[in-house]
Amino acid sequence: MRLYGVFFVSNMRASTRQSLTSPGICQYLACLLLLLPASHALASEAAVEPSDNGTDIREDSTVDTDSRSSETTAAAEQLVEPVPAHEHLVPLADAVITAEGQAEPLILLDNEILPGTAHRLSWNATELFEGVPVSTPVLVVNGTSPGPTLCLTAAVHGDELNGIEMVRRVLHEIEPQKLSGAVIGVPIVNVQGFRRGSRYLPDRRDLNRYFPGNPNGSAAARIAHALFTEVVAHCDALIDLHTGSFERANLPQIRADLRNPDVVTLTQGFGSMVVLHSKPTIGTLRHAATRAGIPAVTVEAGGPSQLELAEVKHGVKGIETLLTTLGMLRKIRFWGDPEPVYYRSSWVRADNGGILLANVSLGSTVRKGDLLGTITDPMSNARTELYSPYSGRIIGLARNQVVMPGFAAFHVGIEANDVAVQDDAVDVAQKPTPGGYVDGMSE
Ligand SMILES: [Zn+2]
Numbered sequence: 127m128r129l130y131g132v133f134f135v136s137n138m139r140a141s142t143r144q145s146l147t148s149p150g151i152c153q154y155l156a157c158l159l160l161l162l163p164a165s166h167a168l169a170s171e172a173a174v175e176p177s178d179n180g181t182d183i184r185e186d187s188t189v190d191t192d193s194r195s196s197e198t199t200a201a202a203e204q205l206v207e208p209v210p211a212h213e214h215l216v217p218l219a220d221a222v223i224t225a226e227g228q229a230e231p232l233i234l235l236d237n238e239i240l241p242g243t244a245h246r247l248s249w250n251a252t253e254l255f256e257g258v259p260v261s262t263p264v265l266v267v268n269g270t271s272p273g274p275t276l277c278l279t280a281a282v283h284g285d286e287l288n289g290i291e292m293v294r295r296v297l298h299e300i301e302p303q304k305l306s307g308a309v310i311g312v313p314i315v316n317v318q319g320f321r322r323g324s325r326y327l328p329d330r331r332d333l334n335r336y337f338p339g340n341p342n343g344s345a346a347a348r349i350a351h352a353l354f355t356e357v358v359a360h361c362d363a364l365i366d367l368h369t370g371s372f373e374r375a376n377l378p379q380i381r382a383d384l385r386n387p388d389v390v391t392l393t394q395g396f397g398s399m400v401v402l403h404s405k406p407t408i409g410t411l412r413h414a415a416t417r418a419g420i421p422a423v424t425v426e427a428g429g430p431s432q433l434e435l436a437e438v439k440h441g442v443k444g445i446e447t448l449l450t451t452l453g454m455l456r457k458i459r460f461w462g463d464p465e466p467v468y469y470r471s472s473w474v475r476a477d478n479g480g481i482l483l484a485n486v487s488l489g490s491t492v493r494k495g496d497l498l499g500t501i502t503d504p505m506s507n508a509r510t511e512l513y514s515p516y517s518g519r520i521i522g523l524a525r526n527q528v529v530m531p532g533f534a535a536f537h538v539g540i541e542a543n544d545v546a547v548q549d550d551a552v553d554v555a556q557k558p559t560p561g562g563y564v565d566g567m568s569e
Pocket of ligand 1: 282283286367368369371
């Protein structure tokens with residue numbers, strides 16, 4: 127039987143009215159103390175919050191609140207309904223090994239997915255003004271052998287296309303006979319935004335601020351609630367696929383709260399992909415899922431409104447490596463040599479308006495003082511230069527464009543040594559904790 131998955135799901139159903147028992151921070155920290163020294167060489171360094179994440183980025187931001195007013199944040203907090211925690215009897219890493227017996231049918235969206243089969247289902251997110259249902263595909267592969275259920279979601283922001291293609295490639299390449307557990311993919315969560323080429327819902331709300339949602343709330347809250355209860359609640363782990371926003375592109379990277387051991391397992395499974403430690407913002411799918419006991423990470427790759435093949439392939443390879451690492455797939459590719467973990471990052475912003483041209487590219491290694499780009503006033507021809515305040519790696523940048531002062535232009539993942547040295551750059555609100563993790567400012 128699907129010991130791992132079924133237990134979780136049935137446990138969730140059985141206790142839907144119980145109040146949320148959020149896994150204790152102390153418990154996480156204790157586990158991390160055991161886990162991290164063996165897993166991440168940088169674990170002993172002070173881990174701090176990204177002080178300013180800028181974009182999707184704001185998804186993880188603890189400072190830049192201009193896109194989410196305190197009202198929104200408070201509202202999102204109220205939407206956090208009592209969702210029972212997944213009872214993690216078995217760490218995610220051991221789920222396949224521990225699963226016993228035969229795989230069982232997966233019940234999803236009123237359909238029964240038999241072991242060894244793949245299906246395309248339809249999820250009704252909401253209705254149009256005229257009452258016509260807005261539906262979007264859900265792809266499911268139920269393996270022949272038992273194991274956990276991994277979920278992929280994409281286009282929660284409707285203009286982020288790379289994840290859509292990643293979900294398609296991953297789901298259509300899996301052979302059910304070779305799969306232990308199940309994989310569920312929702313290629314286009316925000317179908318209304320997708321149709322309009324927009325990040326947002328028709329009412330300009332950002333869907334990724336309303337999870338886990340509310341059946342009686344705003345349009346966004348209702349859509350979020352439907353996705354969360356009808357699909358996400360069936361997952362044992364979740365990968366939410368994103369890109370940069372507003373003409374910014376991200377080096378393929380995993381955003382993860384490394385205080386959670388099962389989240390650490392996920393990040394390690396991807397192989398060669400940069401990891402940025404970040405505590406999720408309330409209302410994001412990543413936050414809501416993890417809080418409900420479903421370890422979740424965000425994968426950022428590329429920028430919005432374009433299909434970028436290199437980024438798509440990078441993401442697909444990472445996800446397939448994860449399926450292999452978790453023991454869910456027997457073959458496919460394996461990608462060794464993990465990339466560094468960045469416990470801190472910083473956006474370099476424009477101080478002048480004008481034409482921004484980059485001198486670096488995604489993935490460039492930079493030293494403190496290196497020229498990152500120039501901003502030229504189109505009228506006066508006056509030119510200013512942007513320099514890197516840190517040594518590190520360019521993990522996100524704005525595409526060449528016209529900018530205003532304050533525009534976040536270059537996202538630098540900061541090397542651990544620099545974090546230790548440049549303590550002055552760390553927000554004063556952040557104080558080291560005994561567990562080695564430096565908690566960010568409250569969100
Ligand atoms: Zn996004």
